Amino acid sequence: MRGLKGKVAVVTGAGSGIGRAIAERLCEEGCRVAALDWNQDNVEEAAAGMIDAGGEAMTLHVDISDEAAVEAAYKAIVARFGQVDIVCSNAGIFSAERDGKVDDLPKSVWDEVVGVNLTGMYLACKHGVAAIKATAGKGAVVLTGSPTGILGCTPASTAYSSSKAGVHGLSRVMAVDYAQEGIRVNVVIPGFTLSPLVRELVADPEVYEWNVKNIPMRRGAEPNEIAGAVAFLASDDASYMTGSFITVDGGLTAV
Numbered sequence: 001m002r003g004l005k006g007k008v009a010v011v012t013g014a015g016s017g018i019g020r021a022i023a024e025r026l027c028e029e030g031c032r033v034a035a036l037d038w039n040q041d042n043v044e045e046a047a048a049g050m051i052d053a054g055g056e057a058m059t060l061h062v063d064i065s066d067e068a069a070v071e072a073a074y075k076a077i078v079a080r081f082g083q084v085d086i087v088c089s090n091a092g093i094f095s096a097e098r099d100g101k102v103d104d105l106p107k108s109v110w111d112e113v114v115g116v117n118l119t120g121m122y123l124a125c126k127h128g129v130a131a132i133k134a135t136a137g138k139g140a141v142v143l144t145g146s147p148t149g150i151l152g153c154t155p156a157s158t159a160y161s162s163s164k165a166g167v168h169g170l171s172r173v174m175a176v177d178y179a180q181e182g183i184r185v186n187v188v189i190p191g192f193t194l195s196p197l198v199r200e201l202v203a204d205p206e207v208y209e210w211n212v213k214n215i216p217m218r219r220g221a222e223p224n225e226i227a228g229a230v231a232f233l234a235s236d237d238a239s240y241m242t243g244s245f246i247t248v249d250g251g252l253t254a255v
Helices: 017-028 040-052 067-081 107-134 158-181 196-201 205-212 223-234
Strands: 008-012 032-037 056-061 086-089 139-144 183-190 245-248
Touching (some): 139 158, 158 183, 183 223
């Protein structure tokens, strides 16, 4: 894709699943990648693979809900690479066991999920946009949203759905705020995606079929299928797109 080679991309949640696929795809496109994750072993393994494939990557062990840690991470990225061009704010958590209906949802679970999924997005964008403005001058931000932020398609996921709806609102305001400054802000909305954890949960064919029964394509997405959409939004091929939402969900939200 045009305009990615040589750019510096920051990817949060890069240790596994969609985040790892995004980091690997951007590295393949010629970006220098800063991979952030709370799981140090996972993110180091991911970066080692990118480096072995001939790419340039650095890792940072970061709790995305900790502002001091996020700010320090961006300082380290600029010190290493000299600039930031792209921010892929992807890190998020989901727990079907602990999330629930609003009248039965512990505030501690709400605080944890919203703290990572929405506050963490805000922090990654806050310090990421500041780094873009201070170094590259212009760039692209891609946030990972969710169909649950649009539809009630995952009942009893109050905290998660609310956090993702907040991400969608955050992206719209950012897109308007920075349109004149050359910083584009867009959202990719993945559907049911076969990350390593999800593969374990749907290893039983009957469980898998139940999960895909309402998806027109009748299958889950591979993480690299989501990464392709993120790479497009970060590239110059999407130069007239800001405030846009791309769904990569096998037709789920078309139903």
